Amino acid sequence: MHGMSLTAVRDTLISGARVIDPASGLDQVADVLIQGGLVADVAQGLTAPDGGETVRAEGAVLCPGLVDMRAELGEPGREYRETIKSAARAAAASGITTLMALPDSVPAIDDPALVRLLRARGEETGTLTILPYGAVTRGCAGEQLAELGLLREAGAVGFSDGGRAIGPARLMRLALSYARGFGGIVVQHPEEPSLAEGGAATEGELATRLGLPAIPAVAEAIQVARDIALARLTGGHVHFAHVSTATALDLIRAAKAEGLGVTCDTAPPYFDLNEIAIGEFRTYAKLSPPLRTEADRRAVVAALADGTIDAVASDHQPRDADDKRLPFALASAGGAGLMTLLPITLAQVHGGAISLPRAIALMTAGPAQVLGLPLGRLVRGGVADLCLFHPERAWKIEAGRMPGKAQNTPFDGRAVEGRVIGTWKAGRRVFG
């Protein structure tokens, strides 16, 4: 085991990597010196510190440790799916050093003590900073407002009801208004609940053929349109999670142009897969929101490129085999996402849709900016949370062989290029 304190950290020189820090616009081959848990220097021709370690990284890319702004943890309450320890191991192998945890656990993170607990549990791992969202409503039940002020004071990074949409317009209005007073954003799962209820796939030819209860794609745009209007009314900041349709993205694009407090993220399945992935009732591709048409997938790619989308999150939702080995409509929605965040996003770089710095920005400075946090940067004097990856190294995503407990990837069998070869948390090597 590595020691926990910074004094135990060896000084390290990472030499010859292409160093990319989207926040500062840095993109050059350089050496990075890590001392005392901090980035001591970024320059060419640095020499290794006495007694320190040198990591030769020619051909690799060094960037800030990834910031995953949306992930569900099995803990507390559903440890059979995943524990924090297991999630931290998977995160380290995925280059993720900071993770924003959704609050719809058991119990829900609707009490300041639970916010502090989760933050402390993250610190205990020594490899992963966990910044929990506080619940918008008590128990994430969608009725009574949670103590947003106290949650924020305890360190809640923002507010959300997790995978549940904040349904009533009045409740959303109050949440946006009230959260604004404490500088917190409200993260919405954008699906109009009465249209989405009971649905398992996107409405259309495929769902009709399979006889599955379906959700019209417009359920997303309807919720987005309403919440944009409420953001305009309240001056609050609404953030739409895992946006997946062209019409919703058009609305968000227009709201941003208007200067409203509106941001959004998406997740790799929505720009890499379409509804065909559910094929003959493949429950590992059952997600919430459901996978969309090819036209919507392309619109998500375009929005990654044009800046409409602020961040790519893993949207990690651990499930075990029993959650998934059920008839499709009864199976639990959600996919494991940590390990595939970087490689699937890099596929858009390899495909020419976005640049490498843009891809990294979407997983570092982008989410940090949405949440107003000084994270996801690689600068002299900053904390050495770093991700070193080889952008072309090929590997195959295989359920059952991924680090951590959650193996429910919708990308099973997929060959990808881009592999994490080293992760540093506060200067300490935690992977590779």
Place this chain on the structure above:
Amino acid sequence: MRHLLAIEGLSPTTIGELLNLAESYVLLNRSGKTQRDVLRGRTLINLFFEDSTRTRTSFELAGKRLGADVINMSVSTSSVKKGETLLDTASTLNAMQCDLLVVRHDQSGAPNLLAQKVEAAVINAGDGTHEHPTQALLDALTIRRHRGKLEGLVIAICGDVGHSRVARSNIHLLNAMGCTVRVVGPPTLMPAAVEELGVTVFHDMMAGLADADVIMMLRLQKERMTRNLIPSSREYFRFFGLDSAKLAAARADALVMHPGPMNRGVEIDSAVADDPSHSVIREQVEMGVAVRMAVLDRLSRPAVMPERLIRPAAGSRR
């Protein structure tokens, strides 16, 4: 063919072979003879997660006429809710060394899931709103016996298409066999993009029935009213119930079909349902047994000689 999970994906040749084999079983059944050697020593389990007396009985009779040992297992949804999963059931069935497994389930895709885990040949006896392949085969056999062919016929499928596995299987089968398929019903009971399955959609029943050779009525469940998909059964009957006035729009010799059980006075008027010059509803039941015999026969043998399917040899087969 290892399982029969759906009509979608079956070739016209396979469908034709199954219908021919079923035809031979119609003749056998009418002769009063049996062929108990076909499935002798085989175990057929009827695994019904949803109540259905008629389909279960039909499979039971089909299995017994071919000599199988038939066991009926009704799994109430409550015991499923207690935690026994479909896959627990599959492992139980494997231990029992079941050869043929007939599955009815209220969830689309449940038979596909079972088929991945059981060693038996799986026959879908209706899954959720997905498919009901033997119903489509028996409907096709009924039509073919009356019209001598399927190709070129105009078929109107009427009613709650959205929630109907019977409609989906029939659409796939009739399209594969060269029919012109129409679906008729209110927009709230039409599945999205149903025209992509190769049908023309009608919301006016008279227009939808015009010159139709066959009218297939679907059962309307009471639940559709409580969920506001339609306002009332009387309004439904007024616009989409089959009565003699609407029937007059179809061809004079049009066949009227219904998969049963019927809601008389909701989707079909008794006068039409019981009119022997149009209704073939009773005959559908008879064809059901023959079609299921054909399916069980076919699936019980891994390799099939095509000519055997067309003309079953008299006497012993193995």
